[in-house]
Amino acid sequence: MKATTHALALLVAVANLLACSDNDVNFIPVDGGIGVDSATADVSLKTDVSALDTAVAVADAATTDICVPGTAGSSTLGDLQDAGTPAPPVPFGIDERPATTSCRPLPRPTGLPGDPFPQTLLATGCFTPTDLREPVAGVIPYSVNAPLWSDGAMKRRFISIPDSQKIRILPDGDFEFPRGSVLLKTFELDGHMLETRFFVRHDDGEWAGYTYVWNKDGKNEATLLGEDAATRNVGFTTWLFPSRNACLSCHTAAAGRSLGLEVAQLNGDYVYPGNRRANQMDTLDHLGLFELTPGPAATLARYASPGLASTGTIEERARAYLHSNCSHCHRPGGLQTEGNLPDIDVRFGLPLAQTNLINRMPLRGAFGVPGVMLVKPGSAAQSMLLVRMKTTVANVRMPGIGSTVVDDLGVTVIGSWIASMKSCP
Ligand code: HEC
Numbered sequence: 084m085k086a087t088t089h090a091l092a093l094l095v096a097v098a099n100l101l102a103c104s105d106n107d108v109n110f111i112p113v114d115g116g117i118g119v120d121s122a123t124a125d126v127s128l129k130t131d132v133s134a135l136d137t138a139v140a141v142a143d144a145a146t147t148d149i150c151v152p153g154t155a156g157s158s159t160l161g162d163l164q165d166a167g168t169p170a171p172p173v174p175f176g177i178d179e180r181p182a183t184t185s186c187r188p189l190p191r192p193t194g195l196p197g198d199p200f201p202q203t204l205l206a207t208g209c210f211t212p213t214d215l216r217e218p219v220a221g222v223i224p225y226s227v228n229a230p231l232w233s234d235g236a237m238k239r240r241f242i243s244i245p246d247s248q249k250i251r252i253l254p255d256g257d258f259e260f261p262r263g264s265v266l267l268k269t270f271e272l273d274g275h276m277l278e279t280r281f282f283v284r285h286d287d288g289e290w291a292g293y294t295y296v297w298n299k300d301g302k303n304e305a306t307l308l309g310e311d312a313a314t315r316n317v318g319f320t321t322w323l324f325p326s327r328n329a330c331l332s333c334h335t336a337a338a339g340r341s342l343g344l345e346v347a348q349l350n351g352d353y354v355y356p357g358n359r360r361a362n363q364m365d366t367l368d369h370l371g372l373f374e375l376t377p378g379p380a381a382t383l384a385r386y387a388s389p390g391l392a393s394t395g396t397i398e399e400r401a402r403a404y405l406h407s408n409c410s411h412c413h414r415p416g417g418l419q420t421e422g423n424l425p426d427i428d429v430r431f432g433l434p435l436a437q438t439n440l441i442n443r444m445p446l447r448g449a450f451g452v453p454g455v456m457l458v459k460p461g462s463a464a465q466s467m468l469l470v471r472m473k474t475t476v477a478n479v480r481m482p483g484i485g486s487t488v489v490d491d492l493g494v495t496v497i498g499s500w501i502a503s504m505k506s507c508p
């Protein structure tokens with residue numbers, strides 16, 4: 084998607100919101116019934132909500148006269164993430180695509196004795212034997228502008244595409260990978276490796292997720308986890324290694340299975356080996372990895388980084404956060420559960436009025452918050468979107484899987500964004 088398309092979407096979003104009364108008629112009858120002990124949830128949520136008031140008080144003061152000001156709040160937030168290393172930029176991070184790599188497509192596991200599926204991280208051939216944190220030649224590192232919050236874990240990401248095959252860029256900017264592709268993500272917390280995840284497009288065209296759990300004693304060793312989830316005590320929290328099914332609850336078919344690999348997510352600098360700082364889209368294009376060249380990065384869409392005030396307005400950063408952290412489920416066809424389902428759609432490109440958030444009553448419970456809406460412009464405390472992000476109560480917390488620790492940065496950005504919206508008359 085072109086930058087202009089996104090710019091247009093944002094303009095439309097503002098225009099839509101200026102017509103506030105349109106949103107006010109959007110009420111939907113409510114009935115809770117989320118299966119939570121409402122007494123407990125109530126108490127816990129009320130505590131959360133009052134703490135938030137302080138967090139967003141500053142942003143409140145920056146509110147301007149339109150319903151969704153473009154920049155209010157951003158200057159008060161400051162840069163909450165490291166802006167990267169000062170290495171001078173070069174045109175490409177990697178000179179050429181290696182003709183071949185030892186990171187091969189993975190077969191489907193049989194679960195039988197002699198299963199050809201690699202049982203250890205070493206056997207996958209994707210990482211260097213002497214240091215299994217480091218990829219082999221041909222495995223390309225990347226990062227995303229708006230990452231998924233993973234309870235504070237440090238993550239590194241890589242892609243491996245079968246020799247000479249290419250990526251197709253879909254009209255919405257999402258990457259479609261050829262069969263045999265292997266996407267990799269490593270998780271490290273406080274200097275300890277936890278897991279190395281493999282998201283694999285098998286020969287039959289279907290995707291599946293696997294994870295290798297690192298040795299508890301810090302040895303250079305990781306072994307394949309079976310179908311089911313497992314946990315490990317990591318001090319302040321319990322780390323959950325997701326089951327294979329859980330991978331697909333987030334890596335939804337509706338979102339095209341692979342999630343972070345999109346033009347607007349990768350359009351940013353990465354410091355490649357050799358301290359070479361370069362734009363990722365330009366680098367992948369230079370390596371000939373795309374079926375059709377998308378054109379120079381400067382002409383392409385780019386998401387803001389939620390924690391970096393210099394990369395976008397508070398609205399752009401909040402929308403990028405929701406896109407990355409929530410839209411794989413909250414988009415048409417994304418929810419895999421029963422009952423009266425919300426039709427929230429928080430994909431970045433959508434005008435705000437079409438996200439079904441503004442002044443809509445929650446369908447899945449108010450949890451004792453008076454006057455709560457999914458998003459109530461000007462009132463972060465009465466916005467269920469934020470209430471759900473701020474709680475750790477199981478079955479209320481969002482996202483419901485993959486995280487048990489509140490993301491302070493996400494809460495600040497989303498809270499400031501909501502607080503900066505002028506409440507509609
Ligand atoms: C809570 C939702 C969630 C769960 C559960 C989850 N993932 Fe992901 N995963 C994401 C999101 C969102 C991204 C993209 C953002 C990022 O990389 O920070 C991602 C990215 C990845 C990537 C990088 C490629 C890509 O698709 O962007 C890999 C590899 C990956 N996940 C593997 C797995 C595997 C394997 C499992 C199961 C063992 C799993 N994930 C479970 C949400 C999830």
Ligand code: HEC
Nearest residue numbers: 332408409412418420425445446447448467468471481482
């Ligand atoms: C793994 C899929 C998944 C992810 C990721 C996810 N959600 Fe949800 N969400 C659900 C499901 C399923 C429901 C309905 C069940 C429930 O109410 O808990 C829901 C319900 C909600 C509701 C209540 C809607 C209503 O009408 O009452 C809100 C608000 C919400 N999610 C916000 C978020 C936010 C914000 C994020 C990202 C920070 C997020 N969700 C990420 C699956 C997900």
